[in-house]
Amino acid sequence: MPQNTSISIILVRPQMGENIGAAARAMLNFGLVDLRIVAPRDGWPNQKAIDMSAGAFDILPPPRIFDTLAGAIADLHKVYATTARRRDMVKPVFSPETAAQALSEKEKTGFVFGAERSGLENDEIALCHGIINIQTNPEFSSLNLGQSVLLIANALSQTTQSHKHEAASLPYGDSFPVTQDKLEEFLIRLEGTLEDGGFFKARDLKPTMLRNIRAIFTRNNLSDQEVRTLHGVVSAMIGQKKSR
């Protein structure tokens, strides 16, 4: 089981250091080494995390700390949110196993875990391409952070070990999966253009409408070329206006 550097584990606003340590231990158990932490409640480094990691932090490269999830995933190609609650968002839902089967060596992939009680915010889930649901006993479904990371890391290693039957893979040709920051740039431009065009007439619905638009464009693994095409589409439409 070689170290896997194309998979990132991202903890968002973790509260207890113990849980960060358990997550670090669990990921390293299955060869994952890229840990990113967004706004840890008690700052970083955290002695309780180190104590709970069974020595994992002596082996792992230092975790990277970010202020926002958007910053933490900027360089990744595909991002999954793990969440227990149902959301009213049109996002594909994966099991750990089906997400593992969809892994591609060409894509840097991130798995996002929310805070212990509050989980991920809707705007954070909107940044992700898909949702991972770990199916547990409906009458006793409490999984803590370390357990969730362990189950996902295990599923990922299962699939990379056995010759994975590649799920329908996307032939990108000469282009590459777009990185999150380029996609974000496009979505922000789109939002600005729609704002100018009076799209958000019902102001209170704007956040929901934005999330719905995001869901359309984050779901389908756009390539860098396709995002350039979409920029061209927007330019053609608004340029039409400017030129007259």
Next chain:
Amino acid sequence: MPQNTSISIILVRPQMGENIGAAARAMLNFGLVDLRIVAPRDGWPNQKAIDMSAGAFDILPPPRIFDTLAGAIADLHKVYATTARRRDMVKPVFSPETAAQALSEKEKTGFVFGAERSGLENDEIALCHGIINIQTNPEFSSLNLGQSVLLIANALSQTTQSHKHEAASLPYGDSFPVTQDKLEEFLIRLEGTLEDGGFFKARDLKPTMLRNIRAIFTRNNLSDQEVRTLHGVVSAMIGQKKSR
């Protein structure tokens, strides 16, 4: 996930109550309810075990306590020992997944976990039909009792869940997958708008560019609501022009 009464989890000489609690929580997470404990160091009941179980002991039937492993497995049909160390014993070795696949509803099956440090004695392993090896990072393989039980319980539930190889599913909520004709209608409108906007400057490239745009919007299983949203996006952009 119905309660599974044909699978037993058997802890042999567990030392820390916390680990017993974590094991109980992990098994119940995946619907396993038969816990047996052989010679727990600190006796039974154990408050630390109950504290660590996240309420699992309120739901589980009381664990049965035995003096010996032989007594604990007397009524079972098949028994697996989980062990990290190699043994000089000719026993079939399973992964959690292959052991899960070998489950039979007609056989009561037990999974045996040794003490935290010392593991299982050779005489105890000799009582078992096979060995389960959880493959972890060879440079960091420490799994505690709760983690081991979690991984095995999860593997068992994967196999008993009938829909295990379902591909990612998309929760459409109140909306529906868009029909082809509605999607086509949108794409034709988009093409017309782009034509007006001078998007297809290089005429010979138009067919390729159209295919690329089509690829963006056909790949992601749009819902009817999302196609209406996209119509709104286009209207906002070109309406901007018309209104000025």
